[in-house]
Amino acid sequence: MKVVVADNAGFCFGVKRAIALTREVVKRKQIVYSLGPLIHNPQVVEALRKEGVKVISKIDGTEEGVVVIRSHGVPPQIVRKARQKGLEVVDATCPFVKETQNFVKMLGDEGYKVVIVGDKDHPEVKGLLGYAEKAVVVNGADEAKKIRDKQIGVVSQTTQSTSKLTSVVDVLLKKVEELRIFNTVCSATAGRQESAKKVAKNVDAMVVVGGYNSGNTRRLYDICKAICSCCYHIERAEEIEKEWFKECKVVGVTAGASTPDYVIKEVCKTLGDM
Numbered sequence: 001m002k003v004v005v006a007d008n009a010g011f012c013f014g015v016k017r018a019i020a021l022t023r024e025v026v027k028r029k030q031i032v033y034s035l036g037p038l039i040h041n042p043q044v045v046e047a048l049r050k051e052g053v054k055v056i057s058k059i060d061g062t063e064e065g066v067v068v069i070r071s072h073g074v075p076p077q078i079v080r081k082a083r084q085k086g087l088e089v090v091d092a093t094c095p096f097v098k099e100t101q102n103f104v105k106m107l108g109d110e111g112y113k114v115v116i117v118g119d120k121d122h123p124e125v126k127g128l129l130g131y132a133e134k135a136v137v138v139n140g141a142d143e144a145k146k147i148r149d150k151q152i153g154v155v156s157q158t159t160q161s162t163s164k165l166t167s168v169v170d171v172l173l174k175k176v177e178e179l180r181i182f183n184t185v186c187s188a189t190a191g192r193q194e195s196a197k198k199v200a201k202n203v204d205a206m207v208v209v210g211g212y213n214s215g216n217t218r219r220l221y222d223i224c225k226a227i228c229s230c231c232y233h234i235e236r237a238e239e240i241e242k243e244w245f246k247e248c249k250v251v252g253v254t255a256g257a258s259t260p261d262y263v264i265k266e267v268c269k270t271l272g273d274m
């Protein structure tokens with residue numbers, strides 16, 4: 001079976017940076033905490049745990065050491081609290097997420113109701129909400145219809161699709177007096193989704209590799225599935241079943257932002273051997 005790997009599959013710049021910053025801290029042999037799993041990939045989190053990175057869900061019980069803020073970012077109140085407790089903070093927030101946080105703050109300070117297009121349960125969005133008092137999350141056009149304010153600023157969770165941002169903006173345009181939009185869908189995400197679409201159009205089956213808890217991988221799967229109905233989301237090569245590809249001559253592979261290269265290679269090798 002021929003295997004075609006989509007461009008831009010796997011680790012993005014922000015994830016690579018967060019892992020590199022964390023490993024730098026590990027070298028100093030200090031107690032290292034990551035506030036939430038560093039990335040949405042259980043295999044990588046386990047590897048980091050073995051290197052000495054302890055995942056914590058809050059800083060309350062932590063008295064000393066270094067806290068790494070993952071690429072998703074956190075509300076500013078949490079960074080302040082960590083510093084007040086005397087913890088060293090290593091901020092691995094992706095610069096694209098940081099920029100979005102700055103837009104949210106600026107819009108909030110200027111009196112806009114901030115609309116964040118995204119998933120309210122995603123850590124990045126929870127972090128963004130901490131940057132403005134008047135901020136709400138909408139996860140699509142239907143939810144946007146409920147907005148009543150007249151002066152609105154819009155940003156997007158960095159890993160959402162541009163089409164979802166556009167659908168929300170379309171609704172808001174018809175009902176508000178003033179609308180400011182910052183397209184904060186990150187270029188890595190947009191590039192990955194576009195490359196996956198191109199491949200999905202030309203293959204018999206598509207395999208999307210990434211953590212089941214990774215929102216951007218799930219969206220990548222939805223995008224591919226809409227184009228290529230024979231589509232599978234897996235975390236590891238061992239999950240692949242031969243009978244999925246009985247009728248296939250060409251299979252496409254893409255991967256979410258937190259999928260390491262070695263996992264993509266293993267998947268391609270397994271598929272290629274079939």
Ligand code: SF4
Pocket residue numbers: 012013014015071072094095096097158159186187188189257
């Ligand atoms: S997906 Fe984009 S915003 Fe998110 S960590 Fe990667 S580069 Fe940064």
